[in-house]
Amino acid sequence: MKTQCSVKILPAVGVYTRSMYLRKCRHRLRGETREYWQLVESYRTERGPRQRVVAYLGAITEAERVGVAESAAGHAGQPRLFAEEQPQWVEIDPRRVRVEHPRRFGGPWLAQHLWQLLQFPETVASLLPPGREDIPWAAMVALLVWARLCHPSSELSLAEHAFAHTAFGELLGIPASKINDDRLYRALDQLLPHKETLEKHLKARAGELFDLSYDLLLYDVTSTYFEGLCAKNDQAKRGYSRDNRPDCLQVCIALVVSREGMPLGYQVFDGNRTDVTTVEDIVQLMEKRYGKADRIWVMDRGMASEDNLAFLQQEGRRYIIGAPRSQLKQFEAELRADDWEQIREGLEVKRVAAPEGDETFILCRSTQRQAKEQAMHERCITKIEERLRKIEADCARKKQTVSAVERRIGRLLQQYSHAAALFKITTYRDDGRVGLLWEKDTRWQEWAALSEGCYLLRSNIPDWSAEDLWKAYIQLTQAEAAFCIHKSDLELRPIWHQKTERVQAHILVCFLAYVLWKTLGLLCRQAGLGDEPRKVFDELAEIQVVDVILPTRGGIELRRRCVTQPTRHQAILLQMLGLALPRHLEVTDR
Numbered sequence: 007m008k009t010q011c012s013v014k015i016l017p018a019v020g021v022y023t024r025s026m027y028l029r030k031c032r033h034r035l036r037g038e039t040r041e042y043w044q045l046v047e048s049y050r051t052e053r054g055p056r057q058r059v060v061a062y063l064g065a066i067t068e069a070e071r072v073g074v075a076e077s078a079a080g081h082a083g084q085p086r087l088f089a090e091e092q093p094q095w096v097e098i099d100p101r102r103v104r105v106e107h108p109r110r111f112g113g114p115w116l117a118q119h120l121w122q123l124l125q126f127p128e129t130v131a132s133l134l135p136p137g138r139e140d141i142p143w144a145a146m147v148a149l150l151v152w153a154r155l156c157h158p159s160s161e162l163s164l165a166e167h168a169f170a171h172t173a174f175g176e177l178l179g180i181p182a183s184k185i186n187d188d189r190l191y192r193a194l195d196q197l198l199p200h201k202e203t204l205e206k207h208l209k210a211r212a213g214e215l216f217d218l219s220y221d222l223l224l225y226d227v228t229s230t231y232f233e234g235l236c237a238k239n240d241q242a243k244r245g246y247s248r249d250n251r252p253d254c255l256q257v258c259i260a261l262v263v264s265r266e267g268m269p270l271g272y273q274v275f276d277g278n279r280t281d282v283t284t285v286e287d288i289v290q291l292m293e294k295r296y297g298k299a300d301r302i303w304v305m306d307r308g309m310a311s312e313d314n315l316a317f318l319q320q321e322g323r324r325y326i327i328g329a330p331r332s333q334l335k336q337f338e339a340e341l342r343a344d345d346w347e348q349i350r351e352g353l354e355v356k357r358v359a360a361p362e363g364d365e366t367f368i369l370c371r372s373t374q375r376q377a378k379e380q381a382m383h384e385r386c387i388t389k390i391e392e393r394l395r396k397i398e399a400d401c402a403r404k405k406q407t408v409s410a411v412e413r414r415i416g417r418l419l420q421q422y423s424h425a426a427a428l429f430k431i432t433t434y435r436d437d438g439r440v441g442l443l444w445e446k447d448t449r450w451q452e453w454a455a456l457s458e459g460c461y462l463l464r465s466n467i468p469d470w471s472a473e474d475l476w477k478a479y480i481q482l483t484q485a486e487a488a489f490c491i492h493k494s495d496l497e498l499r500p501i502w503h504q505k506t507e508r509v510q511a512h513i514l515v516c517f518l519a520y521v522l523w524k525t526l527g528l529l530c531r532q533a534g535l536g537d538e539p540r541k542v543f544d545e546l547a548e549i550q551v552v553d554v555i556l557p558t559r560g561g562i563e564l565r566r567r568c569v570t571q572p573t574r575h576q577a578i579l580l581q582m583l584g585l586a587l588p589r590h591l592e593v594t595d596r
Contacts, residue, residue, distance in 0.1 A: 025047070025048050025049075026045065026046070026047050026048075026060070027046055027048065028043050028044070028045060028046070028063075029043065029044045029045075029046045030042075030043055031043070031044060040065065041065065042062070042063065042064050042065050043063040043064070043065075043066055044059050044061070044062055044063060045059070045060045045061040045062075045063055046058070046059055046060065047060050061562055061563070061564060061565070062562070062563060063561075063562050064561045064562060065561075066560065066561070066562070096558050096559070096560075096562075096564075097558060097559040098556045098557060098558050098559070098564075099557050099558075099559065102557040103554070103555065103556055103557065104554075104555045105552045105553065105554055105555070106552070106553040106555060107552065107553045108550050108551070108552045109170075109171055109172055109173050109550060109551050109552075110156070110157075110171060110172045110173065110547065110550060111172075111173040111549050111550050111551040111569055111570075112546040112547045112548055112549030112550070112576075113155070113156035113157070113172070113543065113546070113547035114152055114156055114172050114173050114174050114177055115173065115177065115549070115587075115588075116526070116543065116546055116547070116585075117151070117152035117155050117156055117522060118148075118152065118177050119585065120522040120525050120526055121148055121151070121152065121522065123215070123525065124208065124211050124212070124215070124521065124522075124525060125207070125211055126148070126204075126207075126518075127144065127148070129203075129204065129207045130143075130144040130147050130148070130200075130204075131144040133200045133203060133204075134147065134196055134197075134200075140184055141180055141184050141189065143193055143196045143197075145178045145179065145180055146180075146189060146190065146193035146196075147193055147196070147197050148178060149164075149169075149174055149178055149180065149185075149190075149193075150164075150190060150193055150194070150197070150515050151515055151518045151519050151522065152174060152519075152522075153168060153169075153172075153174065154496055154497075154515050154516055154518075154519035155496070155519040155522050155523060156172065156547065157172065158495075158496050158497035158519075159497070160502060161187045161190040161191060161194075162187045164185075164187075164190060165185050165186050165187045165189075165190060166187075169182060169185050170182055173551050173591070176551070176567065176591045176592065191508070194507075194508055194511035194512065194515070195507065195508075195511065197511055197514060197515070198507055198510055198511040198514060201510075201514055202271075202295065204514075204518070205270065205271040205295070206295065206296075208268075208269070208270075208521055209270050209271075209296065212268050212521075212525070215525075215528075216266070216268070216528050216532075218264050218266055218268055219264070219265070220264055220270065220296070220299070220301070221299075221300070221301055221302060222264070222265040222301070222302050222304060222478060222481065223262050223263075223264065223270070223292065223301050223302070223303055223304065224262070224263050224264070224265065224304045224481055224482050224484055224485045225260070225261070225262050225285075225288060225303060225304065225305050225309070225485065226260075226261060226305070226306065226482060226485035226486060226489065227258055227259065227260045227261075227275075227281045227284060227308070228248050228258070228259055228261070228489040228492075228493075229245065229246070229247055229248045229249065229256045229257065229258050229259070229277065230249065230256060230257060230259060230493065230498050230499040230500070230501060230513075231247060231249050231251045231254035231255065231256040231499060231500055231501070232254055232255045232256065232257075232500060232501045232502075232504075232509075233254070233500045233501070233502055234502065234504055235255075235504070236255050236504050237504065238504050238505045238506065239255075239257075239504060239505060239506045239509055240276075240506060241257045241274060241275070241276045241277065241506060241509070242255040242256065242257060242277055242509075243255060243256070243257075243276050243277035243278040244256065244277060244278060245258070245276075245277045245278035245279065245280075246280070249493075249499060254500070255277060256277035257274055257275065257276065257277045257501075257509065258274070258275040258276065258277060258279050258281075258284070259272055259273075259274055259275075259489075259513060260272060260273045260274075260275060260284050260287075260288050261485055261488060261489065262288065262292060263484050263485050263488055264484075265478075265481050265484070266484070266528065267484035267485075267487065267488060267524055267527075268521075268524055268528070269488060269517065269520065269521060269524070270292065270296070271291070271292065271295065272513070272517055273287065273288060273291060274509075274510055274513060275287075281308040281309055282308065282309055282310070282311045282314060284309075285305065285309050285314045285317070285318075286314065286317050289303065289317070289318070289323070298321065300322075300324070301323075301324070302324045302325065302326060302467065302478065303318060303323065303324070303325045303326075303327075304325070304326045304327070304478055304479055304481060304482055305325070305326075305327045305328070305482075306327075306328045306482060307327070307328030307329055307330055307331070307461075308328075309327060309328075310327050310328060310329055310330060310464075315327070315464075318466075319466060324465075324466055324467050325465060325466060326463060326464075326465040326467065326475055326478050326479045327463070327464055327465070328461065328462070328463060328464075328479070329367070329461075329462040329463060329464045330462075331457075331461070331462070333462055334457055334460060334461075334462055335453075336361060337358055337367065337369060337462070338453075338456070340356060340358050340369055341369065341371075341456055341457065341460060342456065343356075346371065347472060347473070349472075349473045349476065352372060352373035352374055353370070353371070353372050353373070353476075354370070354371045355368055355369065355370050355371075355472040355473060355476050356368070356369040356472065357369075357471070357472040357475075360464070364466060364468070365464050365465065365466050366464070366465050366466070366467070366468065366475070367462060367463065367464050368462070368463040368464070368465070368472050368475050368476060369460065369462060370460065370461050370462070370463065370476060371459050371460045372459050372460075372461075373459065374459075375458075375459040375461070376458045376459025376460075377459070378459075379458040379459060380458050380459075382424055383424060383425050383454055383458070386422040386423075386424045386425035386426075387425045387428060389421075389422050390418060390419070390422050390425060390426070390428075390429060393418050394415075394418070394429075394431070394442060394444060397411060397414055397415065397418075397442060398441070398442045401439055401440045401441060401442065402439065402441075405438060405439060405440075406439075406440050407440070408433050408435060408440055411433055411440050411442070412433055415431055415433075415442075427447065427450050428446050428447055428450045428451065428454075429444050429445075429446060429447070430444060430445050430446075430447060431443070431444040432444070463475060463476065463479050488520060488524075491520060491523060492516055492517075492520055495523070495540065496516050496519050496520060496523070498513070498516045523539060523543075526539040526542065526543060527539040529583060530542055530583070533582040533583050533584070534582065535579070535582060535583075542579055542583075545575060545576055545579060546576060546579060546580070548573075548576070549569065549570055549572060549576060549587070550569075550570045551567060551568065551569050551570070551591060552567075552568055552570065553565055553566070553567055553568075554566045554567075554568050566590060567590060567591040567592065568589065568590055568591075569587060569588055569589055569590065569591065572587060
């Protein structure tokens with residue numbers, strides 16, 4: 007059974023001039039030389055002339071060769087084979103039609119759209135102009151960032167596995183034979199020196215796209231750990247681990263984002279650097295890069311110190327910062343009063359004057375936070391009582407020294423420090439055995455019941471209400487969410503690179519991938535899809551591209567690289583985002 011189909015061959019992207027010709031090939035099999043023909047396109051690009059095989063014609067007759075040659079030559083004067091308005095019809099055998107090489111397309115294609123929307127191709131190409139390398143560094147940088155967004159893994163895994171199963175090659179024009187881990191590592195080296203320029207470009211372009219205001223800057227610090235000795239990395243040190251990996255070396259990452267969560271820049275610090283010591287460096291870095299505009303800095307209580315507050319007050323800097331919990335004691339009377347202002351269900355605030363100075367303090371009380379802290383205290387109290395009874399039973403069963411028992415008590419109180427101050431524990435010796443006596447401090451219980459769910463903010467902004475100050479401070483969740491996405495979706499951790507420059511380049515790639523993630527989130531918000539792009543990205547990432555092979559009556563096999571039709575849900579998402587999915591891709595040698 008025969009049928010017919012229209013054959014249209016799309017022009018190559020970026021082609022300036024091209025021509026078609028027939029190429030004779032010879033193959034020796036079992037002592038016999040056989041000839042077959044290929045239809046080849048020659049075209050010129052910015053990097054010089056290139057050829058690609060359009061179709062494998064096999065052993066065709068002289069008449070067939072003449073017909074194909076005429077069709078190819080007619081591309082310039084009599085468009086037949088390549089013209090959209092005059093398709094060439096051929097007969098195909100549907101029994102031999104097959105599909106080959108399915109690859110993931112939706113994720114890389116979406117990454118390409120976001121990359122182009124932020125005008126990164128032009129910027130990176132200007133920073134990394136083409137030279138004598140086989141593949142432009144700009145294309146390799148794009149590959150690293152797209153892969154981190156779509157299929158986060160090591161450079162070695164990308165070269166050996168992920169690249170062959172995705173449409174990165176077609177979208178970037180990179181043959182699979184040109185991808186290896188060494189070229190990817192060298193692309194990291196090429197990218198790192200341009201970190202500051204890319205951050206400046208991002209601020210300008212994102213602000214233009216989404217009308218972002220940078221009057222409120224959110225600042226937070228996290229850490230990420232290494233696997234390996236990191237002997238060649240001076241920044242890798244042990245410190246306070248947010249990943250619960252104190253056994254590993256780490257670096258600290260300080261991130262500044264806008265109120266919408268769009269990152270402006272970041273800095274990598276030594277792994278043993280405390281949060282409070284980074285404030286001055288980051289503020290000065292941002293002011294040097296973007297000028298000393300009238301900004302408001304928002305930070306959590308880990309950044310609060312008298313030195314930092316004095317520094318921020320210099321030159322009229324404004325801030326909203328979390329105060330240490332110990333300062334709540336100064337406002338015990340205000341905590342007991344009833345003049346709280348409810349700004350939403352389960353949340354109350356109160357503006358109080360500073361004991362001294364021109365600052366304003368905001369008392370906040372959250373019902374959810376109160377329930378959480380109360381449950382935490384009860385759990386710690388129960389655990390401490392159980393362990394104290396066990397220690398007491400051990401002392402009654404066998405002789406122990408007082409110092410050994412006190413060390414056990416010290417470790418216990420350190421483990422459950424949230425309720426350690428409740429217990430007053432004394433040890434004594436009776437008939438050669440150690441005994442325990444403990445009692446609970448009622449004053450601690452009263453203070454815990456009063457302060458559970460409460461926290462304190464301080465600011466030098468005099469004309470804002472308590473509600474406005476609280477709403478600005480709660481925007482810090484944007485920075486926390488950025489760290490969460492970096493570590494989960496983009497797999498920032500653990501870091502396997504050992505050299506300082508490679509580690510910093512790895513973090514830069516993750517940063518740029520997060521920029522694409524956040525850009526998609528803002529696009530989703532504009533389209534009425536919420537501001538969480540995870541489900542949208544996962545849905546569109548299911549779209550694939552496949553090679554459809556069409557055997558013709560004359561023995562020629564036509565190859566079409568087709569994008570799968572979107573499902574109903576995918577089509578709705580594409581329509582709401584204003585995206586047009588291509589139907590075909592150019593067929594190139596892989």
